[in-house]
Amino acid sequence: MTMEHRSHVHRVTAAAGVAALLVALAACSTPAAPSEGGGVPGVTEDTVTIGTHTPLTGPAAAGYAGISAAASAYFEYLNDNGGVHGRSIDYIVKDDGYNPANTQTVVRELVQEDKVFAIVNGLGTPTHLSVIDFLNQNEVPDLFVASGASDWNQPEKYPYTFSFNSSYVVEGAALAQYATDAHPGKKVCLFGQDDSFGAELIEGAEHVLGDDGLVAVERYAVSNPDVSAQIGALKTAGCEIVMLGTIPGFSALAIGTAAQLGWSPMWFATSVGADYVTLSGLLKDAAPQLLDGFVSANYMPGISSDWVKLFSTINDEYNDGAVFDGNTIYGMSMAYLFAEALEASGQNPTREALLEALTSGDLTGNGIVPLAFSKDSHEAYPAAGIQVVEDGVQDYVGSTYRVTDDDVEAIDAAFPPVTEEGIPAN
Template sequence: MTIDRRDFTIASLATLGGCPAWAQGKYDPGASNSEIRIGSIQPYSGPASLYGLTGTTQEAYFRMINERGGINGRKVTYISYDDGYSPAKTIEQARKLVESDKVLALFCTLGTATNAAIVKYMNSKQVPHLFLLSGAAKFADPKTHPWTMPWMPNYVAEGRAYAKDILKNRPNAKVGVLYQNDDFGRDYLRGLEEALGDKAKSMIVARLPYETTDPTVDSQLVNIKFAGADVLVLAAVSKFVTQALRKTAEMNWSPTRYISNTAISIDVLKPAGLEKVRGALSAAYMKEPGDPQWNDDAGYKVYVDFMDKYMPGQPRNNVTAVAYGAAVAIAQVLRQSGDDLTRVNVMKQAANLKNLDVGMALPGIKVNTGPSDYTPFSEVQLIEFTGEYWKRTGPVIDTLAL
């Protein structure tokens, strides 16, 4: 399949198997007795292009689903467009998906600023805006945005988890924060400050933002080091985490590093030199592909079989693991929707997931949602990089209790 990374449509074209379609159904735009159309917007180009693997993975997943008879006998047509990680482009593509392609739901669109640009539009149109690849706190608010639900753990809570670990193990730390200058980065900073409490003023010695259009974050890193920080929190996406890790190594500076769980893929760490990242910390909710500790894990084996058959030669990393898990979840939502494929019912089913095992989540971590609980993953586990893989440290943490 040839994919135009600038602006493309991926449609799962496999024919249906022998599973009969529902004879009588309730349908909104994007659904019929033979098809379910869902849309997605991904950064196939631009500063976050590494995450474009999300769309590639999900196209492959729905191709597999269709080869197995579809969902309740219906083919899933997956339509995905590039926004280059630009909010203005996200708005354009969302309108295209809703008004021209007439998708039933928007699924797994990546980014905090990008989703923030369309959240009011999606809610005004009453189109499910599901499993956003963002952990921004404002997206898990069913009272304000009843048609929007995130996928990732809450960034504020993740920041709190780092702060509590710092207070426990590095009580005299001087903390420097490099953060993306939008809700994504500011949520991490907010969590840190809230959990450090009165100590935040004395412990945080530098708070430096970057813009996604910045060519590098070298100057910020120099200034954070100059401020005397011995703990570095990277509330950043892949490109800038890689740059930050490289720069700290170049400066022979070895602070304790906390890395946003959005950028813990081995592919992000490799350019900095894996050995130089040894000792870095993060908070995870997904298994890391390639880590031998999962070789005998049943859920991981299913993921590997999927990758072998439907994505041969493609990277197996945290991005594909997260994308795969989200695809498992949306398939379950559509399955639960049965023959009532209205947008209201799809949203109702998304808010009614109970102990769902998506295969690639860490042991003990499952998806749970409810009408007033729009946080599919409320649990994480702190992890430390060994120089080859991430090692789990400590118990599973309920972030809602932090």
């Protein structure tokens, strides 16, 4: 059974103390049917229907469930202000529980039964890898995957798939460069998921530190919430900085387990598992102490930007006053980019026109550097900034790194201004 919501999704929250958290977490390629009437799938005179798979339940729901709710809220705001070329956006959100088998089921439903125009912001590396071939074989636009895996940037193999996140390689390199710049000589280690998420973070770190630069590496499986052995091994190795390639629940598990062992290294996390509000909800009263100085990579607007002020207003009005956090900013930023791409596709959008708009080089988004989409690259943001938690506030500290195959370069962030009240001009 799947959970489905249209237009608006209520945020799923998770809260537990450190000890309670440790206990709680213990607990294809069939062709799609042609569209009826031979028209553009998901497009009518009045609506454009799109869909996504995301974990509203399961081990990744904490924090991530709020992304689709935030995107839905932005689309409602957009629809109330005329939509895109007079069409409203109908966003179908289906729960896959962060389980690839469920992902395959719900994505087939979206394509074959709901006849969506595009899949937008499907979440998770192992989950989305299970459907990427199906979507490309059926020529369904597969936009802004909510994962930093490099698989999404293969335009020759997957011409319909486009990334949204800075890649794990980029974030790993940025975090390692910041560790080198700000804390020279410290022993850097890594704790990561046992799939391409963790593997690519290691690749990024070694891009800066060298093949032997990580003092110790430990991995975890999302099916096993007991990470005491891995955290104990990192402590024994004398790690002073631990890079985290973790989803939010396992970021909290790692930090909470270390605290129980009386160990407090510096934590450097990728953006996908670093949202302060989400982690505070998991770590509860211990959060202010355990997260002070917490370092993370990011590429979305910071808390003092005009984008965040706009999104906060939208959240209050269209998202039932849900907790406003980094996942909210992420979801609304992604939704804005889809609206921008749809507007650029013209009065009568087709899937082909949508892809042409994406690769034109004309879209801006609202990230830390201009979008990098082109005919030859489906990478959104080839850079990441560094955020640090100080006195309960998570914000940029001024370090932004652009990562290439040959170099890691310090650059200035360049967030674009808000125009037209955050609504792409028709």
